[in-house]
Amino acid sequence: MIVDLPDLAAMDAFGTRIAAALRPGDVVALSGGLGAGKTTLSRSVIAALGHPGEVPSPTFTIIETYDSLSPPLVHADFYRLEHPSEIDEIGLDDYREGAALLAEWPENAGGFGHEAACLSITLEIAGEGRRAIVLPGESWLGREP
Ligand SMILES: Nc1ncnc2c1ncn2[C@@H]1O[C@H](COP(=O)(O)OP(=O)(O)OP(=O)(O)O)[C@@H](O)[C@H]1O
Ligand SMILES: [Mg+2]
Numbered sequence: 001m002i003v004d005l006p007d008l009a010a011m012d013a014f015g016t017r018i019a020a021a022l023r024p025g026d027v028v029a030l031s032g033g034l035g036a037g038k039t040t041l042s043r044s045v046i047a048a049l050g051h052p053g054e055v056p057s058p059t060f061t062i063i064e065t066y067d068s069l070s071p072p073l074v075h076a077d078f079y080r081l082e083h084p085s086e087i088d089e090i091g092l093d094d095y096r097e098g099a100a101l102l103a104e105w106p107e108n109a110g111g112f113g114h115e116a117a118c119l120s121i122t123l124e125i126a127g128e129g130r131r132a133i134v135l136p137g138e139s140w141l142g143r144e145p
Contacts, residue, residue: 001136001144006129011037014132015044017145018119022049022100024071025117026140029106032123037130038104041123042075045102049073058104063095072099076109084110113137119145 005011018028018041028045030038043055049069058064058077066073074095081087087109095101103112112118113135120135136144 001134003132003134003145004126004129005037005123005132006127008040011040011130012044012048014145015041016048019045019048021140021143021145022071022073023117024098024100025096026071026100027106027112027115027118028100028102029112029118029120030102030104030123031106031121036123036125038123039077041121041132042102042104046073046075062090063092065095065099067099074099074101076101077104078108079105081105081108084108 003014005014030041032038039057046055046066051066051069055075056064058075059079062076062078062080064075066075103109106112113120116138117140118137119140122133124131124133134144
């Protein structure tokens, strides 16, 4: 499934649809190169879930948590990981307990596409805007954003 995202308003609307479908245990795996829009889409999802404040990019902290949202949300950026085994040292599984995960650079964490609750989104630059290639895992069928 392809979603055209010509501008920031379209990105916001897409993030709002993702937020409305999101459940605990889900992973939204956000792939795409530098500047593809992964953090922008994450911010739209987090804002749509009702977070009122700033959403810092997790590039340096790797993990940011939003415990009071429904579902509770973990926003991760695995860009700086050198090996997927580092997710164990970080304690990713503990963070994910009862929460949904938004993962930038998911490949660096070994990927999540094998999880039924993974929505894989690849963002690409398309002219001045973006395009999303969306691949729903089994448990996303019927609630694709
Ligand atoms: N749909 C869109 N249309 C136009 N511009 C966009 C769109 N989505 C994002 N942008 C712009 O692209 C720029 C980079 O976006 P963003 O920081 O989200 O990328 P990223 O994928 O997180 O990059 P990085 O891997 O470097 O963290 C921002 O200036 C943002 O405003
Ligand atoms: Mg980013």
